[in-house]
Each structure stands twice: as C-alpha cells, then as structure tokens.
Amino acid sequence: MSSPFINKVQRRNKNLDIKPRFLAWTNNNKNKVFYIMKQNGRKSNSIEKALKLILSFQTHQPVWGVRELGAKTGFSPATVQRILQTLKRYGFVAQDMDTRQYRLGNIYFSLLHVLQSSLPISRTALPFMKQLAGSTAETVHLNIVDGTERICIESIESMQTLKASMPIGSRSPLYAGASSKCLLAFSTSDFIESYLDTITLKALTPHTITDPQALELELKEIKTNGYATSLGEHNPGLGAISAPVINHEGIQLGAISLAIPEIRYREQAHREVCLKETLRIVNTCSEMMGRQASASPNGYPEVI
Amino acid sequence: MSSPFINKVQRRNKNLDIKPRFLAWTNNNKNKVFYIMKQNGRKSNSIEKALKLILSFQTHQPVWGVRELGAKTGFSPATVQRILQTLKRYGFVAQDMDTRQYRLGNIYFSLLHVLQSSLPISRTALPFMKQLAGSTAETVHLNIVDGTERICIESIESMQTLKASMPIGSRSPLYAGASSKCLLAFSTSDFIESYLDTITLKALTPHTITDPQALELELKEIKTNGYATSLGEHNPGLGAISAPVINHEGIQLGAISLAIPEIRYREQAHREVCLKETLRIVNTCSEMMGRQASASPNGYPEVI
DNA sequence: GAACAATGTTTTATAATATGAAACAATTTT
DNA sequence: AAAATTGTTTCATATTATAAAACATTGTTC
Structure with a gap:
C-alpha cells in the first residue's frame, strides 16, 4: 500500500x-x-x-x-x-x-452525455452549428439560461490560430456579452422584469453595460432586430454575434453564437457574413424545433 | 402551480x-x-x-x-x-x-469543466488534436482507461458529410477497437494480465476479437509497432487508428485516435497519411508531457 | 359527468444511520 | 530522535432517514 x-x-x-x-x-x-x-x-x-x-x-x-x-x-x-x-x-x-x-x-463524462441527450436542442442544433463553423471559420457555441446565468452547453472551436475559446460549462451573467443579452432579451417579460429588479450590473470589463436603462433599451433593440452583438463586454478583445432558437410555441430554447477575435470582428465584411450566416442557421434550427414538437411526441426531431 | x-x-x-x-x-x-x-x-x-x-x-x-x-x-x-x-x-x-x-x-456542464482541468492530458493534447483534425479531416478523439473500460474525454468531429461520431463520455470494453486495444497494450503488464484473466470477450460485431490468445498476440504487436488499428471491431463500418501518449516515466496517460468511415479507411494512401500524422502528433504530445513533469511541479505544462 | 386511478408531495412515529472524538499507522519535517 | 501531519478506522451516542398513509390535483374511463 x-x-x-x-x-x-x-x-x-x-x-x-x-x-x-x-x-x-x-x-x-x-x-x-x-x-x-x-x-x-x-x-x-x-x-x-x-x-x-x-x-x-x-x-x-x-x-x-x-x-x-x-x-x-x-x-x-x-x-x-x-x-x-x-x-x-x-x-x-x-x-x-x-x-x-x-x-x-470520470463519471461526469458519462453524465454529460446523458444530460445532452435530455436537452433536445443540443442534438438538433449541433449539425447546424457545424455548418456555421464551416462557413465562418469562427468558434460557434450554444448557450442556455441556467438560473441567472448563461451557460455554454456545446462548443465548436475555430481551427484558426487566433481564435476565441468558449469551453462547455463556461458561464457569464445574463447582462454581459452577446449570448447573454440575447438569452435575456428573448426570455419572458416576467423573467426579464424580475431579473432587472434583483441584479446589480457589475463592470466585468470597461465595455460592460452598467446602466440599467441602457440595458433595457438594448434588450428591446435585440428583440426587434432578432440578434445581439457585443464587443469586449465580458472578455476584453472578444466580439460576439448571437441569435435565439425559438420553438413552435415561441419559447426560447437557447442561443447560437459566434465568438470572434476583435481584429476580425472589426472587419465589416466578415462581420456581415457572420451575422447573415448565423441568422440563416438559427432560423433553420428554429424551424426544426417547431416541426419536431408537433411531429414527434417524445421530444426528438424526426430527421428527414 | x-x-x-x-x-x-x-x-x-x-x-x-x-x-x-x-x-x-x-x-x-x-x-x-x-x-x-x-x-x-x-x-x-x-x-x-x-x-x-x-x-x-x-x-x-x-x-x-x-x-x-x-x-x-x-x-x-x-x-x-x-x-x-x-x-x-x-x-x-x-x-x-x-x-x-x-x-x-445543468451542474454537470460545470463539473465537466473542472474535471478536464484536473486531467492535465486534456489541456495538453487538445491543440495537437486540432492539428491532427486539420491535416486528416477525420474525427479525432482522446481516450483514457476508466476501470475496465475506455472512455472518450475529448472529441473533435470531422467536418465532412460522412464522418464518424465519437461523443465525449462514450465507452467501450478494452478489447474492442483501436483506441481500446491501444490503451490496454500500453498499460502495465500487471493490469493486462489481471484484465485478460477476468474478462470474457463478447463479440460486439462480427469483427470483434473473441479469442484470448489472438488478443494477447495483437497486444504485443501493438506495443512493438507503437500504434493500434481496427476495422469494425466495436462499430460496424468504422475504422480507427490509435497511438498512446506516454509521460517521462513511461506511464501511459491516454490514447489519441482517429475514427474513420470504412470507405475512406480502405484507401491505403489516406490511411497511411492518417497513421503518419497520428504518430507525429502523439510523439510531440508525449514530449510535452515528459518535459512538463520535470519542469512544472503542479501538473500543468509550461507553454513556450 | 361521475367514478376511478395515477401522479407529485407532505406528514409522522419509529427504526436506522450518520456523527465526531480519539486512536492508529505511515511518513515528512524539525 | 522527536514532533507534526497525513489518510484511515473504531465506536458509543444522538441525529436523521425511512415507509406507510394521507392529500391534492388531474387524466382516464364508461
């Protein structure tokens, strides 16, 4: 011994x-x-x-x-x-x-596997996320709300030398970063209201939104536009684009996001391609989740 | 309510x-x-x-x-x-x-994150696995021994339409598939002996090795060659190449593997490229783990 | 629509178990 | 050589977990 x-x-x-x-x-x-x-x-x-x-x-x-x-x-x-x-x-x-x-x-490797199988969005979104990773060459990640935080539940990291890292399990408050703001903006108005009432906005970087009124305005804009963007709100030098996956009942299931290094985020052409592709993927994914709910009662999509 | x-x-x-x-x-x-x-x-x-x-x-x-x-x-x-x-x-x-x-x-997403940080091989191997994914365009995965099973702890899936899937947390017995055989072959002789004594070889597919003597012979060959291969031993239609990551004490930390659809695995030229690249990556990775152990006492590699 | 059956949940007397102090064995530090 | 620290085990005692029954609510059946 x-x-x-x-x-x-x-x-x-x-x-x-x-x-x-x-x-x-x-x-x-x-x-x-x-x-x-x-x-x-x-x-x-x-x-x-x-x-x-x-x-x-x-x-x-x-x-x-x-x-x-x-x-x-x-x-x-x-x-x-x-x-x-x-x-x-x-x-x-x-x-x-x-x-x-x-x-x-090591049991948690297995439990993660089970957990992902009990979240239908994970299975449905993954193939579309791969498409998005292919067409933009940026890090793609899938996020959901967990309590008062965003949590990343799937991640496909960019193959480029300069890339954003976004490991599964990483968290952030719901007011900082495109993914977080997107999740918050497309939550129920009850949730948003109680969230804004209880939370205090701490600056995580110099670019974090700390004014409650500015945040509320931004959330409305996000809901109108159908997507959120951010630059260095949570991680300095990190830009992001995020859009919601919505099911047939209009309930948000999660947000698919791109994490982009600032140097590439500032290139307008690249940013526009990224945004366009993200919106295309998210819409397809939402359609899948909409169809699935009425077609297959056990919560898994029927693949055509 | x-x-x-x-x-x-x-x-x-x-x-x-x-x-x-x-x-x-x-x-x-x-x-x-x-x-x-x-x-x-x-x-x-x-x-x-x-x-x-x-x-x-x-x-x-x-x-x-x-x-x-x-x-x-x-x-x-x-x-x-x-x-x-x-x-x-x-x-x-x-x-x-x-x-x-x-x-x-959702706590398991976070616990996975912590778990990966307590397994230094996971951090060290990932960048090299990405290189391998880039140069072969196949699914790359990292495996370790857990009890009497192989478990996948990292996975980078191929972007190709036809690709092998190998989710984190997936398991297999240590006698079926290239990754499993590789992990077993480079374990301590005590472990191999007690494993072979206790286990019964069940055929998971028509190509699973079920003869204990044949398995023992194969393990010796793998140790001599420095890598393992398989075709359809665990999943029908799935080929694989696997090689061990060894630290400075000669202890195996895990195995980096390629999972390749049979149609591409049968192309000799592609198979040889895959093998060559795998060996190259695994050797670099082993060197990293060897250097790290003597240079940094707290278990994390010093990145140059 | 009425009777029934199934569900998640709460209550409570009782039986089972979790607890911390102390001791132990092995090893490093002084 | 002595002291200190570690993971681990033991054991009387006090705490806590337990299962049956009841409850509230809703789906199913006829």
Whole structure:
C-alpha cells in the first residue's frame, strides 16, 4: 500500500485562505489546523454534505486532501473520509494512488452525455452549428439560461490560430456579452422584469453595460432586430454575434453564437457574413424545433 | 402551480420493463404498480441512494417521475421525492415545470469543466488534436482507461458529410477497437494480465476479437509497432487508428485516435497519411508531457 | 359527468444511520 | 530522535432517514 502523504513541494502549493476560527482535528494542541464554522443557518443532511464536497472541486483547486476539505467545508475528517469513499465507489470522485488525495471522478463524462441527450436542442442544433463553423471559420457555441446565468452547453472551436475559446460549462451573467443579452432579451417579460429588479450590473470589463436603462433599451433593440452583438463586454478583445432558437410555441430554447477575435470582428465584411450566416442557421434550427414538437411526441426531431 | 400529471402520449412512451414482485405504493389494491426488491446484498446509505438515483438517468430514459424511479430503484416514493428535492437544490437534477418530472441538472456542464482541468492530458493534447483534425479531416478523439473500460474525454468531429461520431463520455470494453486495444497494450503488464484473466470477450460485431490468445498476440504487436488499428471491431463500418501518449516515466496517460468511415479507411494512401500524422502528433504530445513533469511541479505544462 | 386511478408531495412515529472524538499507522519535517 | 501531519478506522451516542398513509390535483374511463 502506498503512502498517505504528500511531499513538501505539493504542500507549498496549497493556499487555503482560511481564517483561523476554531481549533480542530489535530492530535496535538499546538494550533496549526483550523476550520471555518458553518455560517449559513441550515444544517446539512448527509446528501447535502456529499454534494457540497463534490462542488468543492473547482478549476483553481481540483485536488483535495481529506483534512483540507474538512477544514474548507466544516465537516470532520471522519465524515469527509467516509463520504469520499462512498463517492469513490460510484465514480463521483477518484483517488490518486500515490498522494491518496481526491479529484473528481470520470463519471461526469458519462453524465454529460446523458444530460445532452435530455436537452433536445443540443442534438438538433449541433449539425447546424457545424455548418456555421464551416462557413465562418469562427468558434460557434450554444448557450442556455441556467438560473441567472448563461451557460455554454456545446462548443465548436475555430481551427484558426487566433481564435476565441468558449469551453462547455463556461458561464457569464445574463447582462454581459452577446449570448447573454440575447438569452435575456428573448426570455419572458416576467423573467426579464424580475431579473432587472434583483441584479446589480457589475463592470466585468470597461465595455460592460452598467446602466440599467441602457440595458433595457438594448434588450428591446435585440428583440426587434432578432440578434445581439457585443464587443469586449465580458472578455476584453472578444466580439460576439448571437441569435435565439425559438420553438413552435415561441419559447426560447437557447442561443447560437459566434465568438470572434476583435481584429476580425472589426472587419465589416466578415462581420456581415457572420451575422447573415448565423441568422440563416438559427432560423433553420428554429424551424426544426417547431416541426419536431408537433411531429414527434417524445421530444426528438424526426430527421428527414 | 402547475399540474403533477403527464399526458397520455407521454405515458405511452414509457416501458418500464419491470417484473412484478411485490405490490407497493398505490393507494388502491388493484395491483398496477410494482417494484423490484433490492437484490444486491449490501444495504445503501442515503448518499448511495442519491448517487443511484443520479445514475438512473440514462440516454435511453433521461426523464423520470418520482414513483417510476422508486419502482426502478426499490426506494419508496417519499424517499425518492426527498432526495430529488435535495439534488434539485444543488443543481444535480432539474424538474420540468409542466410535467413535474425530473432530468439531470445543468451542474454537470460545470463539473465537466473542472474535471478536464484536473486531467492535465486534456489541456495538453487538445491543440495537437486540432492539428491532427486539420491535416486528416477525420474525427479525432482522446481516450483514457476508466476501470475496465475506455472512455472518450475529448472529441473533435470531422467536418465532412460522412464522418464518424465519437461523443465525449462514450465507452467501450478494452478489447474492442483501436483506441481500446491501444490503451490496454500500453498499460502495465500487471493490469493486462489481471484484465485478460477476468474478462470474457463478447463479440460486439462480427469483427470483434473473441479469442484470448489472438488478443494477447495483437497486444504485443501493438506495443512493438507503437500504434493500434481496427476495422469494425466495436462499430460496424468504422475504422480507427490509435497511438498512446506516454509521460517521462513511461506511464501511459491516454490514447489519441482517429475514427474513420470504412470507405475512406480502405484507401491505403489516406490511411497511411492518417497513421503518419497520428504518430507525429502523439510523439510531440508525449514530449510535452515528459518535459512538463520535470519542469512544472503542479501538473500543468509550461507553454513556450 | 361521475367514478376511478395515477401522479407529485407532505406528514409522522419509529427504526436506522450518520456523527465526531480519539486512536492508529505511515511518513515528512524539525 | 522527536514532533507534526497525513489518510484511515473504531465506536458509543444522538441525529436523521425511512415507509406507510394521507392529500391534492388531474387524466382516464364508461
């Protein structure tokens, strides 16, 4: 059996950023390990604990030790250990054989596959997105609303050397960027209203719209035009064009977008081609989703 | 509030395929709803129940009702209901507002993003895979070993009309197909031995290798050649070329593969170009992983 | 239109299980 | 050589998960 220990270099890379509050879980009493007391009122049941542990794995720290994770979440090492072993048994986390530390398990590759099959728009839109990628040579991505955020659920990256990256799972608030604004503009008026009431517009870049009235005006324009554009509202140097996929009931299912580096976005001819092609693809896709709903009751399109 | 009911058409689409065993969970006694008694010996704790519920959502049935899922898993509707509500609160499942039924939540898009960041090979290989996609115009995919299966963790689909599809999350046993055989051939000899001892070779297509000795011989050839090929071993009509990415310690990190429709795979000139390009890319990628391991201690490559 | 049957959901007494402190074994650091 | 840190296991106890029944709502049947 291998060692449960990690070396000095690895340990140095860990900056917990945890303020000492209560001494806990060390065998000696010379205050070195601390944990943060749970602050949100509700006590977690065991399933919630397991889910919180899963959600602790993030891009900036994808690997955790047991005690370290206990310190972060406020659960005892014994509890963290037991839950992680259960999660490991089902593939939700994996354990490094050498360091004995944990990372997310490979099950999420499979679950993504299932998830995409339960979102009909993903299947329907993909072939059209490929057409769009072919005719514009830019990064094409598909977005949906998730709570108060945009989330990218499909992405075809441009083959060019200078290209925009838009990985699956990337998120942004609904007020910044063409895709976000497009999703918001074509939501129900109830949703827009409650969104604008609750949200505060933080500037993510110098070009983010921060004036609520300017945003409201822009949303109306987007709805009139049938598409949204942006330049550097969410990512500096990144331009975008986005248009909605609408089903037969007039409900927005998602937005297909192009992410274009500023240098090419500023070429008017290229921008016009991109816009024209995007609108053509989105209209075809909307027609597919419209037809499908009446023709096939189980939610999948009948391919002709 | 919307209705907890689903319509006739939707209900007709459900074929539970459950054999009656014990009558349960219906308010009248006219035996219509049944459930399967848990058969595997170990009793589940609540977290295991939650994970089993998550894993019940599959491609062939991505949407479930509470009682239906209770019948499938052997848990009472009250339990299923409570767990699903917890999972919903954290985004692990989502509930359709109209039908009140459940599907997987959008959290998995984000978790995939995190997972890919904890597998350095994914980041390193992607740009090289794009080069390969450009020079061969075929579908390129990246695979790793997960338990006793191959799993696809990155995929760049060909732009051609006739192309092979290989979605992220798709799996196959380690004895069928070029990618699988390549992963197996370059595993440790201990792993190969125990794998060959435990597994039975089922024919997935007429071309699947079912003779253990033939497989063993093929694995040795693959290790000698440095690459694997296959035609229709896992999917009829699908050819493939696969080669391993190896780090500085000689450990295999994954396999980069081309999936090629049979009609193009049979063209010798094209096949040779594909093979040559694959080997070139894989070698560059292995060099990257080798350099990275000694240069950067935190597991990410230093980009030049 | 009336009776019936199916659905998601809530309640509640009870049985089952999750919990944290302490100890353990292995290893690195001092 | 001693101290400190790690993942892991044990165990009495207190918390929590459980299933049956009931509820509210809607689809189906005759």
